[in-house]
Amino acid sequence: MGPGYTAGVSYDESEMNLAGDLLAGDVRALARAISLAEDRDPQATALVAELQAHTGRAHLVGVTGSPGGGKSTLVDALVRVIRERGRTVGVIAVDPSSPFTGGAVLGDRVRMSRHTLDKGVFIRSMGARGHLGGLAAATREAIHLLDASGRDVIVVETVGVGQSELEISSLCDTVVLVLMPESGDAVQSIKAGILEIADVYVVNKADLSGAEKARRLIQDAVAMAPKKPWQPPILLASAVKEEGIGPVWEAIESHRAFLRQSGGLEERRRERLKQEVIALVAESARDDARRAVEGDTPVGRLLRDNRNGRLNPYSLAADVRAMRPARGAEN
Amino acid sequence: MGPGYTAGVSYDESEMNLAGDLLAGDVRALARAISLAEDRDPQATALVAELQAHTGRAHLVGVTGSPGGGKSTLVDALVRVIRERGRTVGVIAVDPSSPFTGGAVLGDRVRMSRHTLDKGVFIRSMGARGHLGGLAAATREAIHLLDASGRDVIVVETVGVGQSELEISSLCDTVVLVLMPESGDAVQSIKAGILEIADVYVVNKADLSGAEKARRLIQDAVAMAPKKPWQPPILLASAVKEEGIGPVWEAIESHRAFLRQSGGLEERRRERLKQEVIALVAESARDDARRAVEGDTPVGRLLRDNRNGRLNPYSLAADVRAMRPARGAEN
Numbered sequence: 001m002g003p004g005y006t007a008g009v010s011y012d013e014s015e016m017n018l019a020g021d022l023l024a025g026d027v028r029a030l031a032r033a034i035s036l037a038e039d040r041d042p043q044a045t046a047l048v049a050e051l052q053a054h055t056g057r058a059h060l061v062g063v064t065g066s067p068g069g070g071k072s073t074l075v076d077a078l079v080r081v082i083r084e085r086g087r088t089v090g091v092i093a094v095d096p097s098s099p100f101t102g103g104a105v106l107g108d109r110v111r112m113s114r115h116t117l118d119k120g121v122f123i124r125s126m127g128a129r130g131h132l133g134g135l136a137a138a139t140r141e142a143i144h145l146l147d148a149s150g151r152d153v154i155v156v157e158t159v160g161v162g163q164s165e166l167e168i169s170s171l172c173d174t175v176v177l178v179l180m181p182e183s184g185d186a187v188q189s190i191k192a193g194i195l196e197i198a199d200v201y202v203v204n205k206a207d208l209s210g211a212e213k214a215r216r217l218i219q220d221a222v223a224m225a226p227k228k229p230w231q232p233p234i235l236l237a238s239a240v241k242e243e244g245i246g247p248v249w250e251a252i253e254s255h256r257a258f259l260r261q262s263g264g265l266e267e268r269r270r271e272r273l274k275q276e277v278i279a280l281v282a283e284s285a286r287d288d289a290r291r292a293v294e295g296d297t298p299v300g301r302l303l304r305d306n307r308n309g310r311l312n313p314y315s316l317a318a319d320v321r322a323m324r325p326a327r328g329a330e331n
Numbered sequence: 332m333g334p335g336y337t338a339g340v341s342y343d344e345s346e347m348n349l350a351g352d353l354l355a356g357d358v359r360a361l362a363r364a365i366s367l368a369e370d371r372d373p374q375a376t377a378l379v380a381e382l383q384a385h386t387g388r389a390h391l392v393g394v395t396g397s398p399g400g401g402k403s404t405l406v407d408a409l410v411r412v413i414r415e416r417g418r419t420v421g422v423i424a425v426d427p428s429s430p431f432t433g434g435a436v437l438g439d440r441v442r443m444s445r446h447t448l449d450k451g452v453f454i455r456s457m458g459a460r461g462h463l464g465g466l467a468a469a470t471r472e473a474i475h476l477l478d479a480s481g482r483d484v485i486v487v488e489t490v491g492v493g494q495s496e497l498e499i500s501s502l503c504d505t506v507v508l509v510l511m512p513e514s515g516d517a518v519q520s521i522k523a524g525i526l527e528i529a530d531v532y533v534v535n536k537a538d539l540s541g542a543e544k545a546r547r548l549i550q551d552a553v554a555m556a557p558k559k560p561w562q563p564p565i566l567l568a569s570a571v572k573e574e575g576i577g578p579v580w581e582a583i584e585s586h587r588a589f590l591r592q593s594g595g596l597e598e599r600r601r602e603r604l605k606q607e608v609i610a611l612v613a614e615s616a617r618d619d620a621r622r623a624v625e626g627d628t629p630v631g632r633l634l635r636d637n638r639n640g641r642l643n644p645y646s647l648a649a650d651v652r653a654m655r656p657a658r659g660a661e662n
Contacts, residue, residue, distance in 0.1 A: 310383065
């Protein structure tokens with residue numbers, strides 16, 4: 001599995017230490033590699049491909065829910081519990097609305113300062129950083145990089161669902177859905193079909209009135225769904241007060257144990273692998289197509305020079321697809 | 332441009348009338364075609380490809396902004412103004428969080444009932460409908476279908492930005508950003524770089540305190556940005572009270588007139604065509620890859636039969652890509 005096998009892209013000699021340093025758990029190498037991924041640098045992709053043999057060990061935990069539900073605070077409290085259990089953790093907070101590196105800059109700083117002296121915690125916000133469409137790929141690569149660097153637990157925090165490319169359920173082993181105590185949030189989640197993807201429910205801000213009602217709503221909805229081997233627990237917690245966080249972590253661990261015993265972990269990972277292969281092929285086709293339409297090609301010239309004739313995107317796309325075989329020479 | 336030229340897919344004989352009826356402005360044919368698009372039925376794609384020569388006439392207006400900002404109400408009020416000006420309109424409300432056809436079902440019903448007797452108004456909510464990743468393609472196709480059916484104005488309403496595949500600025504001629512009167516929303520939009528994509532700003536709920544402050548914040552941010560030939564107006568409106576909606580529509584029309592005069596319309600459409608070609612190629616590669624990994628292929632068998640060996644998604648993706656040339660036979 002030498003460098004260069006990912007369609008002609010290999011990482012630079014100068015980055016060779018990056019792989020070794022990252023595998024050795026070096027935090028700066030990890031941060032550098034994730035920055036390359038966020039910049040959609042082909043070297044990151046080559047690095048991730050190279051490191052595949054060292055991945056697959058981490059427990060991937062997705063935390064999702066509506067904005068304002070307290071996801072970040074819950075993740076922060078979870079990180080503390082995970083560390084108390086003696087395990088290392090990496091957090092990726094995905095914020096597609098931010099084109100900046102910082103993402104939720106302020107939130108991050110607060111969290112960073114709290115865990116700043118702890119090398120067992122690595123927190124990173126990922127924004128779109130101007131590379132629209134690349135966030136899903138960057139997030140996947142960041143997960144692999146954290147995994148290869150030896151983090152025991154990787155927490156991926158995302159806003160809501162509906163971001164097709166970032167479907168948390170196709171990225172993680174265990175999905176935690178954080179709900180607000182208002183029953184409106186529960187009803188909305190039921191309607192949107194989010195309940196189906198959750199392995200653990202957390203009604204956050206449980207000190208507010210309405211939490212128990214929200215819990216019952218979810219319980220009823222779960223009871224009405226077809227019975228599954230794993231019965232997702234519905235927990236009350238207050239992330240701000242750090243109450244009920246231990247049980248949340250134990251539920252996450254129970255789910256992982258269940259997945260291992262039932263063969264579900266293998267199944268999820270197989271499905272994830274399949275989705276990743278599909279995504280990688282689509283992304284590479286997108287890059288090829290971009291080069292074709294922006295380059296000195298018949299389609300590219302047609303797109304640039306055409307002044308008034310109507311061009312049909314469907315036939316142009318067929319033309320670009322027909323160009324593809326020639327690219328095989330690259331491999 | 333006969334049927335069948337889009338990579339072997341042609342629409343059914345029984346759907347032949349659909350094209351004719353849709354071109355004649357038949358509302359049921361339009362609704363049927365958009366349903367096919369939403370279902371990601373290959374016949375919809377073939378139909379859209381076939382109808383390309385009849386598109387390009389409509390004014391495409393994107394309306395975006397944070398949830399809760401009153402986008403739907405504003406669109407509803409705009410529709411009334413557009414109709415008063417004697418023009419026909421199609422509305423596509425994109426709600427990626429909804430896996431149901433209905434999208435914001437209740438909101439739709441309210442709006443439908445108001446415009447229900449008016450054949451000059453066509454409103455459609457698009458949800459993910461279980462086809463993750465297909466929403467962007469379905470939305471693009473729906474826009475083409477409305478365009479071909481002769482709608483003068485097509486309004487595309489989307490939640491916020493950051494949905495790479497659904498970037499409103501790459502779908503529309505004119506982008507309207509709806510802001511809440513709270514300055515927090517303005518600041519957030521400035522931070523997220525949304526201001527740059529807007530051609531018209533609307534501070535909604537202008538009867539609430541804070542609207543004027545929000546307007547000034549945006550004005551300052553716009554003043555600090557590099558000067559552009561088009562100075563985006565910042566308007567106050569109250570969609571609920573239907574106050575200030577006329578000026579919003581006039582600003583949208585002014586922007587269109589500006590684009591026509593400056594050559595910007597051609598430029599935007601060229602860029603849109605380019606992005607669409609890229610998206611079409613990527614989507615078709617995604618479909619091919621899905622068939623490859625799920626079918627009776629070496630990669631498909633490997634993914635299904637492998638029990639414990641670690642498989643590398645990057646080398647599997649390279650294998651799938653290498654399979655592609657064989658597909659050329661289909662064309």
